[in-house]
Amino acid sequence: MALGKLGSSLYEALRKVLRAPVLDETIVKELCNDVLRALLQADVNVRLALDLSKRVEARVLREAVPPGISRKEHVIKVVYEEITRLLGGEAQPPYVLKPGKLNVLLFVGIQGSGKTTTAVKVANFYRKRGFKVALVCTDTYRPGAYEQLQQLASSADIQVYGDPSGRDPVRIAINALRKLEAEGYELAIIDTAGRHKEEGALMKEMKSIAEAIKPDEISLIIDGTIGQQAFTQAKAFDEATKIGSIIITKLDGTAKGGGALSAVAATGAKIRFIGIGEKIGDIEAFSPTSFVGRLLGMGDLKGLIEKAKEAEVSISEERAKAIFSGRLTLKDLYEQIEAIGKMGPLDRILSMLPGLSYKVPEDFSDVAKERFDKWKAIIQSMTEEEKENPKVLNASRIRRIARGAGVREGDVKEMLKYFDGMKRVMKAMKGRGITSFRRLMKMASQGGLA
Numbered sequence: 001m002a003l004g005k006l007g008s009s010l011y012e013a014l015r016k017v018l019r020a021p022v023l024d025e026t027i028v029k030e031l032c033n034d035v036l037r038a039l040l041q042a043d044v045n046v047r048l049a050l051d052l053s054k055r056v057e058a059r060v061l062r063e064a065v066p067p068g069i070s071r072k073e074h075v076i077k078v079v080y081e082e083i084t085r086l087l088g089g090e091a092q093p094p095y096v097l098k099p100g101k102l103n104v105l106l107f108v109g110i111q112g113s114g115k116t117t118t119a120v121k122v123a124n125f126y127r128k129r130g131f132k133v134a135l136v137c138t139d140t141y142r143p144g145a146y147e148q149l150q151q152l153a154s155s156a157d158i159q160v161y162g163d164p165s166g167r168d169p170v171r172i173a174i175n176a177l178r179k180l181e182a183e184g185y186e187l188a189i190i191d192t193a194g195r196h197k198e199e200g201a202l203m204k205e206m207k208s209i210a211e212a213i214k215p216d217e218i219s220l221i222i223d224g225t226i227g228q229q230a231f232t233q234a235k236a237f238d239e240a241t242k243i244g245s246i247i248i249t250k251l252d253g254t255a256k257g258g259g260a261l262s263a264v265a266a267t268g269a270k271i272r273f274i275g276i277g278e279k280i281g282d283i284e285a286f287s288p289t290s291f292v293g294r295l296l297g298m299g300d301l302k303g304l305i306e307k308a309k310e311a312e313v314s315i316s317e318e319r320a321k322a323i324f325s326g327r328l329t330l331k332d333l334y335e336q337i338e339a340i341g342k343m344g345p346l347d348r349i350l351s352m353l354p355g356l357s358y359k360v361p362e363d364f365s366d367v368a369k370e371r372f373d374k375w376k377a378i379i380q381s382m383t384e385e386e387k388e389n390p391k392v393l394n395a396s397r398i399r400r401i402a403r404g405a406g407v408r409e410g411d412v413k414e415m416l417k418y419f420d421g422m423k424r425v426m427k428a429m430k431g432r433g434i435t436s437f438r439r440l441m442k443m444a445s446q447g448g449l450a
């Protein structure tokens with residue numbers, strides 16, 4: 001894929017960071033310049049590219065590194081997230097077809113953008129997934145348009161409806177859809193013409209077809225080689241009639257793919273698919289997240305991001321406030337232990353804790369894990385009241401809990417001591433104005449372990 005150029009430039013920029021002995025401001029600035037250059041070369045709009053590079057810089061320099069990943073990994077995460085955002089953010093699914101009815105998609109776009117090819121590709125995509133699919137040709141302008149569609153479609157065993165000698169695209173569409181509905185089809189893709197004497201006439205025809213057949217979705221097909229001009233084109237079509245989604249084609253043969261994708265994303269439109277070749281199979285459902293993962297050439301990137309996400313202590317604002325006001329309970333301790341468990345090798349996390357960056361003894365993490373497992377069992381053996389208010393724990397309750405959890409009474413007492421320490425640390429932090437819950441938890445666990 002020609003977007004590979006953008007990918008390899010970004011990859012190189014990130015490698016520089018990974019190889020650097022220290023991650024200082026100079027390295028971060030260099031990274032941002034490299035990323036900016038890579039984006040501009042891929043025809044990404046200057047303003048979008050500048051915004052992105054500034055955001056990367058600000059986030060890398062100011063954001064706290066999430067637990068479980070290193071500072072350098074955090075840089076990769078930030079670049080990945082920002083590029084993903086540039087391309088539209090969260091994954092956008094392909095068309096969602098409603099069951100038990102004929103779903104109608106109207107494909108519009110200028111001549112040569114790839115409508116006909118894409119219509120067959122998308123039809124094939126759904127046919128392979130078990131839907132009864134047909135194509136409708138309403139291109140009455142281009143000589144041999146019907147035959148072109150027919151030929152492409154027959155190679156994928158897809159029916160084409162239309163009227164090769166007809167003159168009125170609206171009539172052709174209505175008649176074809178009536179037939180398809182009667183025959184129990186589930187998806188019809190209408191391929192329209194794109195050649196007109198002037199843009200106004202094209203827009204008018206598109207509008208009248210749309211009004212006559214009321215498709216479930218209108219998709220604009222855009223040639224990816226036009227780069228950031230895709231923005232203006234998408235806007236122009238959307239003003240004529242509401243465009244529901246966009247498909248960008250020819251991303252295999254252009255260095256401007258980044259420009260086209262980011263420009264379309266900037267209009268707020270959904271990108272359903274991208275075309276990456278001339279063959280019927282050369283299409284893929286567009287998901288910014290996996291696309292960027294591949295673009296950056298990092299197979300394990302997703303794993304890394306997931307690890308960081310999972311490790312984030314999931315705690316509500318409300319809960320955090322309650323804790324800050326001193327109402328820390330054993331449930332919070334339990335959640336904290338669970339979060340640490342999810343972060344992966346404990347010794348690595350421990351070595352990241354401030355003040356513990358010296359070598360952690362070999363067996364330390366094993367010992368700590370064993371202890372955490374015990375503590376979890378202990379908390380599970382408590383009543384709600386005891387978890388909420390550990391003060392009620394007297395000798396007999398401690399004995400009962402120890403028996404329930406299969407631990408020694410000393411273990412219960414040790415945990416309670418740790419919990420008290422955690423509370424103290426928290427109070428001290430509050431006094432020092434530390435408001436980040438995660439940081440606080442980190443330091444609290446350090447205090448208890450050291």
Ligand SMILES: Nc1nc2c(ncn2[C@@H]2O[C@H](COP(=O)(O)OP(=O)(O)O)[C@@H](O)[C@H]2O)c(=O)[nH]1
Binds near residue numbers: 110250251252275
């Ligand atoms: N390389 C490449 N070529 C494509 C892609 N999609 C369409 N084309 C080519 O673009 C040209 C115009 O496509 P066509 O479907 O006829 O466009 P239409 O005029 O909008 O219907 C044809 O030569 C297609 O083979 C793609 O994703 N990659």
Ligand SMILES: [Mg+2]
Binds near residue numbers: 116117139145191192
């Ligand atoms: Mg065509």
